[in-house]
Amino acid sequence: MKIVAVAACTSGIAHTYIAKEKLLKAAEAAGHEIKVETQGTVGAENELTKSDVAQADVVIIAADIKISGQDRFKNKKVIEIPTNVVIKSPKGFIARVEELLKG
Secondary structure, eight states: OEEEEEEEOSSSSHHHHHHHHHHHHHHHHTTOEEEEEEEETTEEESOOOHHHHHHOSEEEEEESSOOTTGGGGTTSOEEEEOHHHHHHOHHHHHHHHHHHHHO
16 A cells, blocks of 8 residues: 655644654555655655655545645545554554555
8 A cells, every 4th residue: 555644743843753753664564655744843844746645545644733735635535633643553543544445
């Protein structure tokens, strides 16, 4: 499965980058391709390209705030969750995403 994600928290620092790392490790451990964009105090980093989004099977938005550029995900399966869900149970979350996509 190809996954694109955006991570963002209220301060744009700690939880943003922790969520990114947890998503990367859990998705890769499950055999999926993933690219994670972060939106924080320094702006957007590792920005998703149009091609990244077009090829993705699912979009994960792990955020505690409204992200910018959400309109680029229209017509895609989007799962929105708070960052703490990804931080506390990344492997369980990826397993739930797999189940949702199968159904």
